[in-house]
Amino acid sequence: MEVVIAPAAELAELAADAIAELLDRRPEAVLGLATGSSPLGIYDALAERVASGRTSFAAAHGFTLDEYVGLPAGHPCSYDAVIRAELVDRVDFAPGAVRGPDGTAADLLAECSRYEAAIADAGGVDLQILGIGTDGHIAFNEPGSSLASRTRVKTLTEQTRRDNARFFDGGLPEVPRHCLTQGLGTIMEARHVVLIARGEAKAEAVRQLVEGPISTRWPATVLQLHPHATVLVDEGAASGLELASYFRWTYDNKPAWQRL
Structure with missing residues (x-):
């Protein structure tokens, strides 16, 4: 796991550079797209x-x-609308090239299986962008999620609903209680994972992610087992890291040829 501590604007450019370099090497690359503010x-x-x-x-x-x-x-x-507004409609993806799980499906369990199959049929995800919740969730894998979980229906915690209520005009009562989410096992199959976190509110989750034990209490800690995980954090999000000085030193002294 590589940890990079830098200003938020620099972190965004580093991640964008990694995606652009991937597309230069492999124009048909498969990207995993996160929503949210991060x-x-x-x-x-x-x-x-x-x-x-x-x-x-x-x-x-x-x-x-x-x-x-x-x-x-x-x-x-809906995250379909959000990702279109944030990215898809601003770049040149071909029509239908970006897909998400269908939260309106009549058979949600069948939809979860269909989505897993679609990712596999596409060859798997080359680079997955992630954020992290204050309770350590990635995607909607809340605390207690199986570290081997696949795409499935999850019940959202009240903390997650409160965190997301700011996006809904009617506040907390309008935030759904259930979701479809890629599982931790699904996410771990991406060939490169890039997680970005900003602000002191994420400091404890980042500390657990990077330096804590692997545990379902903090689902993101499963990324410690990933062979190519990059964690991009600003000073606020890095404020709880005991090894922050070491992470800064290693990044400043990494080989010039080595990408994220």
Whole structure:
């Protein structure tokens, strides 16, 4: 696991650079796309690269991490609508190239199996963008999630619902209680995982992720077992790390040829 501590704007550029380099090497790459506030700077940087002709998503594909259950199609808080507004409609993905789980499906269990199969049929995810919740969840894998879990229906914690209530006009009562989410086992199959976290509110989750024991109490800690995991954190999010000085030193002295 590589930990990079830098200002938020620099972190976004580093992640965008990694995605652009991947697309240069493999234009048909499969990207895992997170929603929420943490990746917004990355998506801004990628949109700017596409607008200037430096990067193209024309042959690429994408899969989102999760979706609320029961929100009608087109609801502005559905993650399908969010990822389109944040990234898809700002770059040059081909129509239908980005897919997510269908939270309106009549048979949710069948939809979860279909989504797992779609990711596998696409060849798996080359680079997965992740955020992290204050309770250590990634995607909607709440504390207690199996470290080997696959795409499934999950019940959201009240903390997660409160954290997300700011996006809903009616506040907490409008936040769904259930979701479809890629499992931790699904996420771990991505060939490169890039997690970004900003602000002191994420400091404890980041400390557990990087330096704590692997535990279902803090689901993101499973990433300690990933062969290519990159954790991008600003000073606030890094404020609880005992080894912060070491992480800064190793990043400053990494070989010039070594990418994220």
